[in-house]
Amino acid sequence: MEQTTVQGQSNLVREVLEKGICVRCGACVGICPYFQYHDGKVVVSDWCQASTWRCVQVCPRLPYDRASLYDYFYHVNDCTDAIGPHRQVVAARSGDKLVRSAAQYGGVVTALVIFAMEEGLVNSAVLTDRGGDLAPKGVLCSDREAVLGCAGSRYSASAALSELNLAIQAGNDRLAFIGLPCQMEALGRLSLSEPDGQERAGHVELKIGLFCTWALDYRALRSYLKTKGIVEIPKKYDIPPPPSEVFIVETNNGRMEFPLSEVREIVQPGCSLCEDMTAEFADISVGTLEGDKQWNTVIVRTDKGMELFEKALRAGVLEQKEIPSSNLEHLKEAASNKRKRALRARGEESNE
Amino acid sequence: MLLQANEAIARGALEAGVIFAAGYPGNPSSEIIETLAKASRDLPIYVEWSVNEKVALEAATGASFAGCRAICSMKQNGVNVVSDFLTNLSLSGTKGGLVLVSCDDPGGISSTNEEDARAFAPLSDIPLLEPSSPQEALDMARWAFDLSETINNIVMIRSVSRLSHSRSDVQVKDLPDFDVQPYFDTKVSFHTFPIVAKHQARHEKLRMAEELFENSPFNFYRGPSRPELLVIGSGCAVDYAIDAIEIMSLWERVGVLKLGTTWPLPRKLLLENLQKSESILFVEDVDPFIETNVKALAAEAARQVGVKTFHGRGSGDFPLCGELGPSHLLEFFGNYFDLDWKDQEFRNKMGSLTKGKIPPREFGFCPGCPHRGSFYAIKTALAWDDRDGFVSGDIGCYTMGIWPTGFNQVKSVHAMGSGSGIACGYGKLEGFGFDQPVITVCGDSTFFHATIPALVNARFNNADILLVVLDNSATAMTGFQPHPGTGKTAMGQPTQPVDIAALCESMGLEVHVGDPYEMKETARRLYDLMQKQGPRVMVLRRKCALVQGREGGFPYDMHVDQSLCVGEECGCGRYCTRIFRCPGLIWDKEKKKAMIDQVICVGCGICAEICPQGAIKKEAKG
Numbered sequence: 001m002e003q004t005t006v007q008g009q010s011n012l013v014r015e016v017l018e019k020g021i022c023v024r025c026g027a028c029v030g031i032c033p034y035f036q037y038h039d040g041k042v043v044v045s046d047w048c049q050a051s052t053w054r055c056v057q058v059c060p061r062l063p064y065d066r067a068s069l070y071d072y073f074y075h076v077n078d079c080t081d082a083i084g085p086h087r088q089v090v091a092a093r094s095g096d097k098l099v100r101s102a103a104q105y106g107g108v109v110t111a112l113v114i115f116a117m118e119e120g121l122v123n124s125a126v127l128t129d130r131g132g133d134l135a136p137k138g139v140l141c142s143d144r145e146a147v148l149g150c151a152g153s154r155y156s157a158s159a160a161l162s163e164l165n166l167a168i169q170a171g172n173d174r175l176a177f178i179g180l181p182c183q184m185e186a187l188g189r190l191s192l193s194e195p196d197g198q199e200r201a202g203h204v205e206l207k208i209g210l211f212c213t214w215a216l217d218y219r220a221l222r223s224y225l226k227t228k229g230i231v232e233i234p235k236k237y238d239i240p241p242p243p244s245e246v247f248i249v250e251t252n253n254g255r256m257e258f259p260l261s262e263v264r265e266i267v268q269p270g271c272s273l274c275e276d277m278t279a280e281f282a283d284i285s286v287g288t289l290e291g292d293k294q295w296n297t298v299i300v301r302t303d304k305g306m307e308l309f310e311k312a313l314r315a316g317v318l319e320q321k322e323i324p325s326s327n328l329e330h331l332k333e334a335a336s337n338k339r340k341r342a343l344r345a346r347g348e349e350s351n352e
Numbered sequence: 353m354l355l356q357a358n359e360a361i362a363r364g365a366l367e368a369g370v371i372f373a374a375g376y377p378g379n380p381s382s383e384i385i386e387t388l389a390k391a392s393r394d395l396p397i398y399v400e401w402s403v404n405e406k407v408a409l410e411a412a413t414g415a416s417f418a419g420c421r422a423i424c425s426m427k428q429n430g431v432n433v434v435s436d437f438l439t440n441l442s443l444s445g446t447k448g449g450l451v452l453v454s455c456d457d458p459g460g461i462s463s464t465n466e467e468d469a470r471a472f473a474p475l476s477d478i479p480l481l482e483p484s485s486p487q488e489a490l491d492m493a494r495w496a497f498d499l500s501e502t503i504n505n506i507v508m509i510r511s512v513s514r515l516s517h518s519r520s521d522v523q524v525k526d527l528p529d530f531d532v533q534p535y536f537d538t539k540v541s542f543h544t545f546p547i548v549a550k551h552q553a554r555h556e557k558l559r560m561a562e563e564l565f566e567n568s569p570f571n572f573y574r575g576p577s578r579p580e581l582l583v584i585g586s587g588c589a590v591d592y593a594i595d596a597i598e599i600m601s602l603w604e605r606v607g608v609l610k611l612g613t614t615w616p617l618p619r620k621l622l623l624e625n626l627q628k629s630e631s632i633l634f635v636e637d638v639d640p641f642i643e644t645n646v647k648a649l650a651a652e653a654a655r656q657v658g659v660k661t662f663h664g665r666g667s668g669d670f671p672l673c674g675e676l677g678p679s680h681l682l683e684f685f686g687n688y689f690d691l692d693w694k695d696q697e698f699r700n701k702m703g704s705l706t707k708g709k710i711p712p713r714e715f716g717f718c719p720g721c722p723h724r725g726s727f728y729a730i731k732t733a734l735a736w737d738d739r740d741g742f743v744s745g746d747i748g749c750y751t752m753g754i755w756p757t758g759f760n761q762v763k764s765v766h767a768m769g770s771g772s773g774i775a776c777g778y779g780k781l782e783g784f785g786f787d788q789p790v791i792t793v794c795g796d797s798t799f800f801h802a803t804i805p806a807l808v809n810a811r812f813n814n815a816d817i818l819l820v821v822l823d824n825s826a827t828a829m830t831g832f833q834p835h836p837g838t839g840k841t842a843m844g845q846p847t848q849p850v851d852i853a854a855l856c857e858s859m860g861l862e863v864h865v866g867d868p869y870e871m872k873e874t875a876r877r878l879y880d881l882m883q884k885q886g887p888r889v890m891v892l893r894r895k896c897a898l899v900q901g902r903e904g905g906f907p908y909d910m911h912v913d914q915s916l917c918v919g920e921e922c923g924c925g926r927y928c929t930r931i932f933r934c935p936g937l938i939w940d941k942e943k944k945k946a947m948i949d950q951v952i953c954v955g956c957g958i959c960a961e962i963c964p965q966g967a968i969k970k971e972a973k974g
Contacts, residue, residue, distance in 0.1 A: 008922075032923045033931075033964045038736035038879065045735040046931050050922040133880070169965075 008053030009034055013044055016061045021270035023215065025179075026138065026159030027186035028055040030166040037159035040135030040218030057193035060182040061270055069188040073281055073302070082336040083299060084280030087306050089328060091289050092298045092320040102151040104238075106296035108286050108318060109178060109208055110151045114144050115317045116176055116308060122205050125176035126167060128158040132233045135218035138163030140172070153210075155237045156218040157268065161186055168203045176206040181276035184209045188281040206304065209279020211287025211297070213271075213338060220266035225249065228258065241290040275342035277335040284309060290327055297323060297331060355522045357489040357515045358383035361453060364493025365423045366391060368449065369528045372415035373399045374408035376801065377830035378427030379462040380516040381455035385425055386831070389842045396530050401833050401842040404768070404801040405430035406437055409452065413441060416450040416506075417542055418534035421497050425453040429767065431469040438506070442476040442554060443544035445504045447537075449497030455511045458637040459675040462513070464747060464765060466673060468639040473508050473615035477554040479561040480615035481509045481570065482586040486520050488612060492570060494525070499564065503557040510614075512637050514588045514675075562616040570612025573625055579607035581663075581688065582628050585635030586611045586642060589676045593635045596681035600693055606685070617645055626650055626657040633663040633684070637676055640666030663688075716757040719936040720897030720906060720956035722868040723750045726822050727758040728932070728962070729874035729892075730791055734761070736879050741789035744778065746771035746803070748795035749829045749896075750822050757933055762793070769794065769802025772819060776806055779815030779887075789882040792819045797827035797835040799852055810887040811859050818881055819889045821852055822868070824896040832899060856889045868892040869958050897954060906955035908970040910936070914945040916967035924964055932962050 012035075016022050022042050028035045034048040035055065056062060070076050074085040083089070093106030099114070100107040116122045124142040127150035131137070138160030141147045161183050167175055177187065184207060191201040225234070230251060238248040239260065247263040249256045279285040283305035289295040298320070300309050312318040355363065362384050365373070375385040389399045398415075402408035405426045412422035426434070431454045438452070460466040473480035481496060483489035489511060496507045544550055565571070574594075575582075583593045583606060590610045597606050609625045611617075626632065626646075634643035643664045650660055663669040663684070670680055686693045717724045727750075734741040745753055745762035746769065753762035764774060775792040794803045799821055810817045827833045834840045839849040856863045864881070866874045874892065881888050900906060918924040928937045928946050936953030937946055946967070957970040 032925065033927050033962070034925070036732070036736065041736070041738050043735050043738045045732060046927075048922075048925045049930070050920060050925040052922050054922050 008050065008056055009044070009048040011056050012059055012062070016059060016270075017042070017044065021061050021273060023061060023182050023268050023270040023274065024157035024159045025060055025182045025186050026161035026163070026165070027058040027060065027183070027190070029159055029162035030164070030169070031055065037137065037162050038134075040156060042159055052195070054193060054197070057197065058186045058189045060185045060189070061273065064185075064189060068192060069185065069281055072192060073188065079280070082332040082339065083278045084276070084301070086299045086301045089297065089299050089323055090320045091292070091295045091323045091327075092318050093295045095316045095319050099148070099151070100294070102148050104151070104153040104236075105288055105293055107151065108296040108298055109210070110147055111317050112208060112284065112286075112308065112312060113141075113147050113176055113178060115312050115315065116206055117142075117144070117147070119311065121174070121308065122176040123174045124167070124172060125178060125206075126160055126164045127178045128154050128160045130154075131156075131158070131218070140167050152236060153238075155216050155239070156221060157215040164204070168200050173203050174205045175203055176208065177204050178208045178210070180210055180212045180215065181279040181281075182212075182274055184279045184281040185276065206308065207282045207284075209282025209285040211278050211285065213277060213334070214267040215271055216263065217266050217268050224263070224266055228256070230256070241288070272345050273342055275339040277338040278331075287331075289323070290330060295321070297327065353522050353524055354519050355486050355490070356383065356517055356519045357483060357486040357511055358455070358517070359387050360486040360490035360522050361425070361493040361509065361511070362387035362391065363522070363524055364490040365421075365451070365497070366395065366397070366527055367490075367525050368421060368494045368497040369530060369532070370421045370423050370449075370497065371397045371530055371532050372412055372420055372422035373397065373424070374402045374411045374422070375425040376402055376405045376408055376430055377797075377827050377833040378405075378430055378455075379830055380457060380511070380513040381425045381427045381430070381453065382830050382833065383516070384423075384453060384455075385842060386833075388423075389844075392843050395527070399842050401827075401835065403836055405433040409434045409437055409441075412450060413437075413446065415534065416446045416448040418536045419448045420532050420534050421449040423451050423453065423493075425455065427463065428454055428456040428467045428469040429463065429465065430454070431472050432467075433768070435472065435475075438472065438478075439476050440544055442478050442505055443547065443550045444542040445557075446500060446506050446542075447504065447540075449500035450506045451493065451496045451500060451509060452506055453493075453509045453511065455513070455516045456637070457513050459513075464751070464767070466638055468637070468641060470510055470614065470641045471639070477551075477558050478505055478615075479503070479507045479558065479565075479613070481507065482612055482614050483509070483511060483515065483570075484587055484591055484610060484612065485515075486518065487522050488570065489515070490522055490524070492612065499561065502564070503560050505554070505557050510587075512587055558616045561613075562618060565613035565616065565618040566620050568613050568618070571610065571618060571621060573607060573609050575607025576604060577628065579629050580605045581607075581631045581633055582625065583608045583633045583635055584611065584622075584625070584642060584646060585609075586614050587637055589635035589637055592676065592678040592681045593633075595678055596685050599682065600685055600689075600691055602685060602689065605689065611642065614642055615645075617642070617649065619649060622646060622649060623653055623657055626653075626660070630658065631661050631663065633669070634665070634667075635676060635681065636665070638673065640664055640672070643667070714757065715752050715755050716933065716935055717749065717752060718897045718954075719934050719952050720900065720954040721749070722824055722892065722894035722897070723753070723758065723822055724932075724934060725868035725871050725894070725958055726750070726793070726820065726874070726892050727753050727761050729868065729871045729878060730793075730820065731759040731761050732871070732875035733878035733882060734789065734791070736875070737789055737882050739788055741791065741882065744771040744775045744790055744792045746792075746794040746798050747829075748798055748822070750793055750795060751829075753793065759931075767802070768798050769806055772803045772806035772810070772817065775817040775819070776809050776813065776815045779810060779817040780813065782816060790818065791878070791882070792817055793822055794819065795828075796821060796823040796825065796837045796852060800836045800850065804855075807856065807861070807887065807889075808859060811861060814886060816885050817887050818878075819887070820878070821889060821891045823852060823891050823893045824899070825893075826896045826899055828896045828898070832896070853889070853891050856891075862886070862888045864888075864890045866890060866892050868894050869956065871958065871961060897956065901954060906957070907973055908955040908957035909973050910948045910953050910955055910957065910959070910968065910970055912946045912948055913967045913969055914940075914943060914947070916965045917945040917963075918965050918967075919944045919946065928959060928963055928968065932959060934959055
């Protein structure tokens with residue numbers, strides 16, 4: 001392809017793709033034909049020649065004034081809480097055994113999404129599928145079965161925002177989006193972008209964020225597993241909490257452990273620039289509860305999030321309990337460390 | 353009768369009683385076999401499109417060894433393909449008159465190269481005839497079979513594009529009885545041993561031909577007895593020289609020795625004419641073939657003919673490449689005789705009238721061409737793979753994959769089947785750290801012509817090659833001639849088609865079959881195949897658009913909903929007209945939106961898949 005010197009796309013290519021720091025959030029995919037996602041990578045398929053651009057405005061790996069997002073969502077200038085602005089932090093789990101059995105831990109995400117659909121709060125939801133021969137990708141789900149099919153944790157990115165972009169363009173309204181901190185930030189930037197970002201973001205009724213320290217490059221993961229003799233598609237991955245230093249892979253042939261140090265080498269480089277562990281710009285953020293595989297940690301942030309969460313509790317869709325203080329401390333410490341590492345990596349060390 | 357030279361050659365062969373004709377399609381030669389195939393409906397002759405030129409000449413030789421007259425025609429590249437057989441055949445000799453016709457393409461107007469096949473005449477020690485008009489083409493074709501039987505060797509006739517496709521009035525003679533009884537005389541054998549003795553004998557045959565050439569009506573001199581400048585030439589080039597002399601009224605000053613028998617050179621005739629002038633101009637296409645050989649002759653005979661000043665391609669007066677055209681001759685004579693022949697006023701007027709009115713046109717696939725879909729899928733899959741993959745290409749309409757119409761995907765094109773051969777090289781570089789995926793493309797006709805050995809090699813040496821066979825059920829580029837996969841012969845007889853996919857499977861290759869109109873699906877499958885090792889084949893099957901058009905057309909009416917079209921803005925950036933580039937899609941400059949050119953669009957419907965806004969709509973016809 002002949003390269004153009006037009007700004008916009010070429011900025012993204014030069015500053016993000018060519019530097020290898022793309023985190024495959026998918027925010028730039030699905031708006032136009034020039035970026036595409038396939039099997040774990042966002043690639044340039046052709047050179048764009050437009051003179052205004054949506055892509056550069058939403059990419060979470062391009063420099064941005066984070067304060068404007070805090071202001072837009074929370075009407076504050078900044079946030080010194082390591083886990084971002086929130087109304088409450090609790091432990092919770094799904095009240096439905098079927099959901100819990102399909103889930104990685106407490107099944108809160110699956111339960112909330114299904115509940116939101118059944119309540120009519122949302123018409124459909126963009127989640128991430130299980131992947132297989134190919135990397136996971138985003139999928140638009142409209143019923144319980146489809147959502148259940150997405151249950152469980154992925155350890156690689158899926159560019160699910162591309163599916164959201166397509167769903168918005170197709171005229172879908174009242175959407176839920178379930179994704180990573182980088183994707184929540186991208187959606188935040190979308191709300192503040194020209195010419196029609198606010199209108200597009202307005203199609204998203206509910207955002208559920210997932211805790212994330214890093215994501216693996218799926219193609220590299222596949223090669224890595226191949227070198228370990230695993231050619232069939234794993235059923236489940238897991239990373240137990242510290243001090244455990246293993247990466248667990250479950251296949252039909254059994255359960256294997258690999259050194260986490262080896263797996264860290266195939267983490268997406270762009271993840272080291274991300275300061276957000278708990279998805280600060282979601283309505284509700286969900287992650288593990290260290291030491292208790294039956295439950296999730298749930299951070300409820302917005303009014304909308306609170307309303308849904310409380311409704312779910314009343315309906316018995318969710319159960320909650322107090323989060324042990326040591327868990328909350330560890331969570332804040334981990335989140336704070338991620339922030340520090342990122343700011344250092346970006347050359348923006350603060351005095352906190 | 354108005355005949356083009358190719359038709360005239362076919363007619364000449366029939367008048368000589370040829371009953372066997374074989375060839376492989378190749379511009380500018382294809383009409384010779386096509387004309388004979390049509391004639392076969394009414395005459396007791398056999399005509400075939402062979403799988404490649406080598407087999408074609410070999411098959412024609414079978415008829416010759418059985419005592420029948422046979423003709424084989426091809427373009428210049430075909431002579432390269434037959435060369436191994438030809439250089440042996442000219443040693444063994446022939447029986448029934450056998451003529452090889454090479455139609456060269458100076459300037460490479462419709463070729464991958466520009467090549468002067470006359471070089472094969474001295475290389476194989478065979479006689480060479482070059483017509484300068486359709487009449488001469490007919491007369492030479494008719495006579496060449498007599499010559500061939502006189503010397504018991506194959507004779508070469510060489511035409512060029514401009515001549516092959518020019519028509520003029522031609523006098524024909526009656527057709528013979530075609531009463532032949534093929535018989536192979538087992539008291540005689542056709543081999544090349546003892547080699548040196550047969551080589552010597554081959555030279556003797558050439559000397560016999562030379563004697564006949566000295567008095568041939570195909571060579572003549574026109575002009576004054578002592579011209580200031582003597583033109584020696586052949587083919588179309590000498591016609592242009594004569595035209596220029598006429599236009600500039602130079603017949604008092606310039607003489608023309610027009611040669612029709614150009615190997616072996618009729619030395620006596622040449623020496624006689626060389627003495628007419630000190631200044632010699634050679635006109636021919638493409639190489640200075642006559643020029644170089646006559647210079648050698650003149651050097652040997654310098655004491656007899658005197659010292660000369662030579663002009664021509666080899667002497668710096670004309671370029672050493674490209675066609676020689678009328679303007680070259682006008683220019684040369686203008687400078688040589690200091691004559692002003694350019695009507696600059698006329699030229700300026702023409703320039704101003706035409707300026708800006710002739711749109712730049714690039715080569716492009718037809719609307720509805722399945723290759724557009726194939727290359728779009730290949731481009732997409734290679735982009736997804738993101739390891740700097742590329743395409744190793746081959747000969748056919750899909751050669752245009754080197755240009756924007758095929759998204760600039762193809763990175764090399766050479767001879768028939770060479771894309772796969774080259775891929776066998778890339779396919780063994782993995783051990784050195786090479787990890788760029790390579791997709792090789794070939795057409796269905798090319799597959800049979802030359803790709804099969806490369807594919808066997810890939811299986812044998814376990815090369816990592818991914819071959820995409822673009823099966824459009826036609827030898828399309830050259831005019832839809834049938835081939836082994838189409839189920840019909842040159843003479844219109846039904847035949848058992850050779851199944852490409854089955855053939856590949858029988859070699860133990862991994863084979864898939866897909867539809868190039870399903871671009872996203874094909875891209876997905878190609879991406880998956882790219883991650884694998886070893887030789888793999890994907891056959892993309894969809895009939896050539898022009899064939900589909902003849903067989904009843906396409907299913908859709910297309911239009912662009914301009915209210916959905918985003919045009920130049922972010923979200924599209926003129927994707928359909930700028931990137932996809934089907935000629936059926938055009939840009940409405942006033943409204944700044946895309947639209948369908950309803951005259952050009954055929955209604956294949958595949959562009960509907962690529963519009964990011966879903967603005968291209970397809971509706972089932974009727």
